[in-house]
Amino acid sequence: MRELAGKLSALDPEATETLKVIAYFDTLVDGRVSIDGILRGAAVLSGTAVGYQPGERQTTRRYSSDGEALDPKDPGSWPSLSFGAGSTVWLEREGSHHANDAMILERLAIAVSVSTQRFDQHAPARRAVEILVTAGTSADEREEALLRLPFPARSSFRAIAVPVSATGGVLPHAPDAVVVTRFGMARAILASEAPGPGGAQRLSSAPPLSDEYRERVGRAGIGTLARTAGDIPDSWSSALTALRLAGNTSKPVYADELGALLHLAELTHTEANPHPDVIAVGRALASTWWTELLLQAVAQGSSRRGLATLAGVHHSTMEARLSKLPELLGFDPSRPLGQTRLGVALMLHRLTHAQLDSQG
């Protein structure tokens, strides 16, 4: 029955045939059709040329409405959809848009995205890390995820949070994934930790947490020890808190070293409004007199002269500023309790304002 059907061309330009479009791309993805096959299929289905650019400034791939390959050309101003790390698909529709164009673009983007991840050999490890750091996953899911990762049997784990922009070199062989947190995007690294000689703890899939490692890892939050896979979400949560507390330092913060402060910090995650002390610290920092470094020095009980040197002002000027501080803060930071309050308020202020992926 050759040529009975003619061409598989354009859906009805006027009618939305959402289900048909979804089923079409699902069939291609489930059938593990190549990216070129998906692009050809989209071009034929839409009845117009389509294009795909895997990333910024990368070579584009284009197909005509009859599935022929076209010369590379940038998306220009065609209706397009971006996804993943800078990938773009577009439809080169001349004239008015068809009812299904937006849906075709969306399903095309999803199909290409799924398909590219499938060919990415790191994808299974990435998904495993995502599962392991997520709270509320089942024991079976965690077990399966662990099997995908190169950890020795009976190892303990540590989640490490680093900015998304920190890639490679941190722990070269440790699996990682970019995960969405309520504070923004962060890169989660999982390290296994096994008891070493003499009972010392060391990271088995990476160098031990030596000074050298501290230098290399840069700004990071090192999570608490997770003795089982089920404890990894807690380790990740502490790592995130530690990363947020790292501020603009270039050194890692160890959740283990935070002690009760970690507990306090994590409690504040759930609070919608900052504590008045935190607001007061913000007010002080907004003035020209005080910086975070100076207030930390105050909280640590530095002398007036020491503070004046740090601020680069005369000690009488510092004295005048210090005298206004109780009024500004609502408590007296020269007293022991006030020092603690200021230290905690500074920490909470940093948590409130931390940007995971910037140096400030």
Add this chain to the structure above:
Amino acid sequence: MTHTKHPVPAFDPELAAALGAIGQELPPTLTPEMIPALRQMPDDPTLHEQIAAVGATHEERTIEGFEGGEILVSIFRDPSRSTAGPGIYHIHGGGMITGNRLMGVAGFLPFIKSHGASIVSVEYRLAPEFPDPVPVEDCYAGLVWTAEHAEELGIDPARILVGGASAGGGLSAGVTLLARDRKGPDLRASLLIYPMLDDRNETISAHQIDGIGVWDRTSNETGWTALLGDRRGTDDVSIYAAPARAEDLSGLPPTFIDVGSAEVFRDENVSYASRIWAAGGDCELHVWPGGFHGFDNFAPHAWLSAAMVETRNKWITRMLDS
């Protein structure tokens, strides 16, 4: 007999997606009352451009078909060529019940440019108005006419290829057998594109493709019954009408068969190739996994379609080259 469901090879995903999107325009099951509607399918509106693009002209001739009936042939060739080239004698598909001589020709047009070929496509009379043996005998008459007019048509009589798709493939096989048994015309090659060979409709693939894909077992029954009437499936069917019934497949020209793994014709096609080999013959067989009937034409953008057409064209090239 009791109806048992057979597992079926999955359709290739690109083909399945295409079929899912516009499948309702092409139901898998065609029944006799649908024949008038099937004959309303419009011709390819771009055929004229495609003919012009290869520097060819289209000429129609009325010739004598079976028992003196008049039939049309279309001739596509480059009139500026002075030397004889290969001849492609084309028989269109359409289940014996529909289609015309312009259908399926487009795929052969490039050989006019590349090989100086002349194409003759025959408008055989269709069943059920003209039952067996009219269609295959009309096709044979057209082949004889082509060979007799080879010089006038710019055809090298030593290089005539007969071929077609689906019913046209079945008729090509029948014509090839007639040419063997009637001692002419000589054929360079026989191109059987998913040919319709077996009226009995009882192979495993004929049972598998039931209510799915393209041209299912009911459609097949519709086509064969239109051609053979009550004789379908009986002993009273010639090998020229249903070449699958030929016991002896020796003495055939080089033959090419391609077919999808998910179509009614799969098993009869594979078996035909096997019997050509058993008789010491030359046959190239390609079974394309997950292909439904006519998939290369239905979804030409699919990888499998491109691979099928490329493979087929390489064989044609090899045959026409020498």
